[in-house]
Amino acid sequence: MSWLAGLALFTATVLLMEAFAYVLHRFVMHSKLGWAWHESHHRERDGWFEKNDLYAVVFAVPSILLIWGGMNGGWGDWATWSGAGVAFYGIIYFGFHDVIVHGRLPHRIVPRSHYFKRIVQAHKLHHAVESRDGAVSYGFLYAPPVERLKQALKGSAGARVRAAKGASTDRSSEPA
Ligand SMILES: [Zn+2]
Ligand SMILES: [Zn+2]
Incomplete structure (x- = not known):
């Protein structure tokens, strides 16, 4: 080959x-x-x-x-x-x-590109749901637009959305 x-x-x-x-x-x-x-x-x-x-x-x-x-x-x-x-x-x-x-190893990487921010936010939205049903965004390197995911999450039946940290998604776009 x-x-x-x-x-x-x-x-x-x-x-x-x-x-x-x-x-x-x-x-x-x-x-x-x-x-x-x-x-x-x-x-x-x-x-x-x-x-x-x-x-x-x-x-x-x-x-x-x-x-x-x-x-x-x-x-x-x-x-x-x-x-x-x-x-x-x-x-x-x-x-x-x-x-x-998930920060399992210490790092100083701040997502800056549009794509990078999007997949990070999308996965955080996946974790906004603690229950088995009703989660959004199952991919890792590809994610639909974040706005669409937020809409889907709002309309999602059976989702037990995390009360405090996971659900506030806007903070994730700020540099850490
Ligand atoms: Zn995860
Ligand atoms: Zn999952």
Whole structure:
């Protein structure tokens, strides 16, 4: 496989992972079954880890397998490239979601670009809802316009909206 084809496969894998993460988050993690792990992420965390981290552990497995298979198992280059794409999505997801939005590691990054502000605000709106039902914005690297999400949240039945901090979304646009 040429470098160019490899890079195209890598990029396609990263994009597909976002689509996959959206579907998983919306239809599995917020389903009765998946909520058993994901609920911990919609609650205050005490300590370093939360049950929801198990999802990341589960999705590291196919990535490691693909890279290993591509490099040592004779599966071909496609496996290495797509495994690297899954791993790269994991890194972007961790950096954006866990570090920047949830502050699990200390950082001084202030979202400045329009796009960056939008995905951060959108995910904060996702967390404005503590209940399994009625949340908005399930994607991580893509989010609909924030105004549209706020409207959806207002009209959302079954959402138990967080009283104080999560619900006030306007503060998140100010530099920290
Ligand atoms: Zn969620
Ligand atoms: Zn989150």
